[in-house]
């Protein structure tokens with residue numbers, strides 16, 4: 001049974017704007033990315049003349065996972081792929097699933113950052129780059145670690161709360177969620193995760209055991225053993241869990257096999273792969289999946305950006321200067337009835353993600369359409385001049 005609402009204090013603030021289904025109509029997000037070139041010097045890779053932001057950690061390869069990517073080429077490939085995928089994703093969340101240590105958090109962070117996905121943690125009043133469902137369970141329960149939740153309560157209690165967290169997340173958009181390794185075992189969690197796209201990071205048990213032996217098992221109660229060789233103990237427990245979980249991971253929309261990537265790249269060992277390699281492959285697979293299932297998405301995708309139900313639909317970009325008059329022109333449409341929403345989104349040049357304010361005009365719960373309109377005009381005029389470090393990014397009006 002699921003725990004009754006854990007009261008996640010979360011709210012997505014960055015709405016998705018990749019709404020056009022035609023490529024020509026899409027405004028690429030303004031995001032910049034800093035990487036290190038092979039010699040280790042910082043290089044700013046920028047799209048559309050935006051200012052550089054904090055560098056992604058990047059070191060020249062020495063075989064360790066701390067190398068997010070091996071080269072500028074790899075970072076550029078990641079960036080380019082993310083821009084393409086953003087278009088197809090249409091604001092849908094990405095759920096990473098896989099065994100403990102498969103790299104869900106590490107790869108999730110990269111994907112979230114490069115896609116410009118983020119969420120606003122109202123409890124802490126901060127925007128975070130990605131969502132780690134274990135962390136949200138800890139917050140919801142009010143305990144500092146998953147290990148402690150298992151110890152003081154039980155695994156079942158943890159699983160109930162994990163389901164509640166996934167349920168709450170399933171109504172949000174533009175998130176990359178690194179789930180806990182066991183999230184796949186409850187069918188109800190799939191109902192939640194299927195609102196977005198799920199990606200299984202399929203990593204050989206031997207590599208998982210090596211990674212976990214390296215960092216220790218204290219934070220992973222299912223692997224924590226009082227004695228014995230850490231690699232052997234982790235390997236044996238992970239093998240057991242993999243067997244118990246059977247095909248649960250294969251429910252994911254997309255499988256990213258590290259063995260396959262390594263073989264494509266001519267490596268005999270998955271340990272040569274950087275998290276960026278894995279993120280790029282994940283984005284490739286997501287893109288193929290979405291293209292392949294495009295017809296289903298139009299019909300039944302509850303997380304895709306809603307298309308206008310009636311009237312017209314238009315995007316405004318920062319390059320266009322006539323947007324306010326366009327809005328005025330449409331005021332009569334607003335009075336005809338139905339719900340209209342306007343969102344203005346700003347690329348905060350001090351960080352890679354965007355922030356967004358959304359105003360709904362005349363929707364359910366709206367007492368005064370006129371007041372809504374005034375609010376909307378306030379947003380049109382206000383933030384461009386008010387917020388110094390925010391560059392106008394994107395506007396949208398659906399009538």
Ligand SMILES: Nc1ncnc2c1ncn2[C@@H]1O[C@H](COP(=O)(O)OP(=O)(O)O)[C@@H](O)[C@H]1O
Pocket residue numbers: 064065098099100101102103104105106107178211212215271273274275278
């Ligand atoms: N591609 C990789 N190569 C080597 N080590 C990795 C790789 N990805 C992640 N790691 C390391 O493995 C450990 C587990 O990764 P993590 O992202 O926390 O996995 P998960 O969230 O799936 O449990 C971490 O110490 C991380 O630094």
Ligand SMILES: O=C(O)C1=C[C@@H](OP(=O)(O)O)[C@@H](O)[C@H](O)C1
Pocket residue numbers: 098099100101104134146179180181182183219220221222
């Ligand atoms: O596989 C599992 O059952 C678990 C995986 C852990 O998350 P990670 O996959 O991030 O280690 C955490 O949710 C909990 O310890 C249970």
